[in-house]
Amino acid sequence: AQSVTQLDSQVPVFEEAPVELRCNYSSSVSVYLFWYVQYPNQGLQLLLKYLSGSTLVKGINGFEAEFNKSQTSFHLRKPSVHISDTAEYFCAVSGDTGGFKTIFGAGTRLFVKA
Amino acid sequence: EAGVAQSPRYKIIEKRQSVAFWCNPISGHATLYWYQQILGQGPKLLIQFQNNGVVDDSQLPKDRFSAERLKGVDSTLKIQPAKLEDSAVYLCASSLASAGLNTDTQYFGPGTRLTVL
Numbered sequence: 651a652q653s654v655t656q657l658d659s660q661v662p663v664f665e666e667a668p669v670e671l672r673c674n675y676s677s678s679v680s681v682y683l684f685w686y687v688q689y690p691n692q693g694l695q696l697l698l699k700y701l702s703g704s705t706l707v708k709g710i711n712g713f714e715a716e717f718n719k720s721q722t723s724f725h726l727r728k729p730s731v732h733i734s735d736t737a738e739y740f741c742a743v744s745g746d747t748g749g750f751k752t753i754f755g756a757g758t759r760l761f762v763k764a
Numbered sequence: 765e766a767g768v769a770q771s772p773r774y775k776i777i778e779k780r781q782s783v784a785f786w787c788n789p790i791s792g793h794a795t796l797y798w799y800q801q802i803l804g805q806g807p808k809l810l811i812q813f814q815n816n817g818v819v820d821d822s823q824l825p826k827d828r829f830s831a832e833r834l835k836g837v838d839s840t841l842k843i844q845p846a847k848l849e850d851s852a853v854y855l856c857a858s859s860l861a862s863a864g865l866n867t868d869t870q871y872f873g874p875g876t877r878l879t880v881l
Binding site for chain 2: 654682684686691692693694695696699701740742744745751752754755756757
């Protein structure tokens, strides 16, 4: 069975500091990987996705993620965070076989402090 | 471009009552999803439509939940009767489904927060 584990439920960080949000997945088939962000009282919004090709993926708002097949990870990074990055971040996985629905992790709450 | 619209935004009901949620996807999006997001968890897919056909409803509690997308555009999700454990945010999302279902970006609505007392 496929699964997604977000290793940190909450990550507090000071403004302008770097941040890494960790995501590990398990799957027996080739995967597609996503990071979504959810701001308070809003729906989820795509930050970036990995489908194929370069393992370093750049997204919106200065975020990037690296696909590591050997470690089955897809960690999200930003070199310098802003107060406005405070939100819930979800890692998600889908597969290239029929019937493989998108599975979301439990989320990581990023809290940026001044 | 208008986003995914959902209504109502909030709903409070008592257990054993029924409730319905409405979703209007982005124009031209063939695929529509309903997710349940319980507090502290990630979204869980309840049902996925491709146009007006069901692609996946394996996690939909069919004894109490139903969903339809009659004309391949907007959709309703109904719970009857509601239980306490149905308290959650119900998210609707849509995708273009032009490049393949599993690679598509999903666009989410703001959700309906349901509280069952």
